[in-house]
Amino acid sequence: MTTNSTDDATGTDAPTEATTDTADVDSALVTARRQLERAATHADVDSGVVERLKHPTRVQRVSVPLERDDGTVEVFTGYRSQHDDVRGPYKGGLRYHPHVNAEECIGLSMWMTWKCAVMDLPFGGGKGGIAVDPKALSADEIERLTRRFAEELRDIVGPTRDVPAPDMGTDAQTMAWFMDAYSMQQGETIPGVVTGKPPVIGGSFGREEAPGRSTAIITREAVDHYGRDLSETTVAIQGFGSVGANAARLLEDWGATVVSVSDVNGAIYDPDGLDVQSIPTHDEEPEAVLEQDAPETLSNDEILELDVDVLIPAAIGNVLTADNADDVGADLVVEGANGPTTFAADAIFEERGVPVIPDILANAGGVTVSYFEWLQDINRRQWTLEEVNDELESKMLDAWNDVRSEVESKDLSWRDAAYVVALSRIAEAKAVRGLWP
Numbered sequence: 001m002t003t004n005s006t007d008d009a010t011g012t013d014a015p016t017e018a019t020t021d022t023a024d025v026d027s028a029l030v031t032a033r034r035q036l037e038r039a040a041t042h043a044d045v046d047s048g049v050v051e052r053l054k055h056p057t058r059v060q061r062v063s064v065p066l067e068r069d070d071g072t073v074e075v076f077t078g079y080r081s082q083h084d085d086v087r088g089p090y091k092g093g094l095r096y097h098p099h100v101n102a103e104e105c106i107g108l109s110m111w112m113t114w115k116c117a118v119m120d121l122p123f124g125g126g127k128g129g130i131a132v133d134p135k136a137l138s139a140d141e142i143e144r145l146t147r148r149f150a151e152e153l154r155d156i157v158g159p160t161r162d163v164p165a166p167d168m169g170t171d172a173q174t175m176a177w178f179m180d181a182y183s184m185q186q187g188e189t190i191p192g193v194v195t196g197k198p199p200v201i202g203g204s205f206g207r208e209e210a211p212g213r214s215t216a217i218i219t220r221e222a223v224d225h226y227g228r229d230l231s232e233t234t235v236a237i238q239g240f241g242s243v244g245a246n247a248a249r250l251l252e253d254w255g256a257t258v259v260s261v262s263d264v265n266g267a268i269y270d271p272d273g274l275d276v277q278s279i280p281t282h283d284e285e286p287e288a289v290l291e292q293d294a295p296e297t298l299s300n301d302e303i304l305e306l307d308v309d310v311l312i313p314a315a316i317g318n319v320l321t322a323d324n325a326d327d328v329g330a331d332l333v334v335e336g337a338n339g340p341t342t343f344a345a346d347a348i349f350e351e352r353g354v355p356v357i358p359d360i361l362a363n364a365g366g367v368t369v370s371y372f373e374w375l376q377d378i379n380r381r382q383w384t385l386e387e388v389n390d391e392l393e394s395k396m397l398d399a400w401n402d403v404r405s406e407v408e409s410k411d412l413s414w415r416d417a418a419y420v421v422a423l424s425r426i427a428e429a430k431a432v433r434g435l436w437p
């Protein structure tokens with residue numbers, strides 16, 4: 001038996017999001033709302049629009065039954081939060097992680113709305129997932145779970161409604177199963193229902209690396225903005241998955257010295273620089289980082305406090321908190337993960353003069369290449385990897401320049417500036433459409 005229900009947007013059935021176990025951190029929703037309220041004071045946006053944007057349009061909560069390989073049945077809970085679609089279909093990833101809950105999905109879907117607007121993509125914000133540890137399931141079990149999840153979400157997704165994509169714990173194969181299940185239900189092949197698929201079924205070249213590539217591009221621009229040379233820059237990166245590993249490999253290619261990387265079990269550190277190309281990514285082999293040769297190992301807390309030029313948290317949320325923000329040794333933080341910095345930590349970084357380049361700009365390459373994939377699916381045409389990367393570079397530089405000009409002209413933090421760019425575009429779209437409330 002499955003249960004579908006549409007929760008009130010603010011409803012929550014679990015106390016925390018996918019975070020460290022630090023006790024005093026806020027949920028993604030609380031942080032997203034505080035960030036919105038703060039940034040709105042710098043934007044010329046109607047207060048009613050701001051109030052509306054604190055709430056999602058809807059949150060679908062579904063039960064996802066799974067027959068385990070041993071024949072027993074377990075029922076997992078899945079969610080899809082659809083925050084705002086004034087600029088286009090809801091867009092955002094599906095996360096498989098034990099801490100997934102309604103409140104986390106709402107906060108993450110709000111960040112997707114701003115992210116798509118900062119990048120000037122014709123999408124709104126969505127996010128979802130299943131509260132499950134994918135490492136505890138076999139590949140066959142993940143396939144059955146994903147197919148059932150696609151069936152449960154069938155009525156609310158689609159290429160012009162809501163287009164999921166990979167996030168933590170999901171990948172191109174997950175998207176292929178989702179797309180196949182949806183297409184079978186609809187009776188025709190519909191590649192554009194999800195992005196982040198393998199290229200052979202309508203996926204885009206370069207999507208897997210894209211959030212790491214954009215994080216590297218924005219790091220490069222930020223380092224240059226602050227008058228530094230990338231070849232004299234040391235970098236520490238928490239998380240060695242789609243975002244962290246790809247950012248590490250590119251930054252190393254471009255001359256930076258990556259001194260420390262981590263996975264769920266901890267970090268390796270070499271002050272002279274690691275050979276990051278040889279370290280298997282989460283996708284290639286999960287939990288492999290600590291098996292590599294390196295002079296030192298560190299905990300996932302210690303990597304955040306290393307004396308480096310740039311820190312890139314690229315794993316989970318709420319790792320930079322009021323408890324450790326004073327001890328962060330980096331001169332610049334670039335958010336590869338979604339929501340790694342709490343509201344309180346942001347204030348401490350601002351006071352200390354440590355710039356934080358926000359997630360909604362830095363890791364936006366993922367959704368940007370998802371947009372390219374959606375275009376390729378509609379047009380039934382595949383772009384080359386070079387075309388994708390050239391377009392991505394150009395979209396990232398446009399967004400960087402839009403945000404930088406707000407930073408410089410209004411003396412804002414990078415996060416406030418990115419929000420101002422996003423909010424202005426969203427408010428203008430609402431005004432022109434006459435959508436109210």
Ligand SMILES: NC(=O)C1=CN([C@@H]2O[C@H](COP(=O)(O)OP(=O)(O)OC[C@H]3O[C@@H](n4cnc5c(N)ncnc54)[C@H](OP(=O)(O)O)[C@@H]3O)[C@@H](O)[C@H]2O)C=CC1
Binds near residue numbers: 019243262287
């Ligand atoms: N994938 C995408 O398209 C995008 C993802 N993001 C965000 O980036 C972040 C990472 O996502 P993604 O790279 O896709 O995830 P992946 O699942 O590809 O990789 C996650 C990495 O983080 C490590 N990790 C997991 N839990 C912890 C922990 N508690 N402490 C330290 N490291 C941990 C994993 O270790 P191990 O290998 O040992 O499991 C793995 O190396 C998330 O916040 C996600 O929302 C943002 C934009 C786009």
Ligand SMILES: O=C(O)CCC(=O)C(=O)O
Binds near residue numbers: 164195364366
């Ligand atoms: O590619 C997408 O649609 C969304 C990626 C995502 O979930 C994110 O940027 O956080």
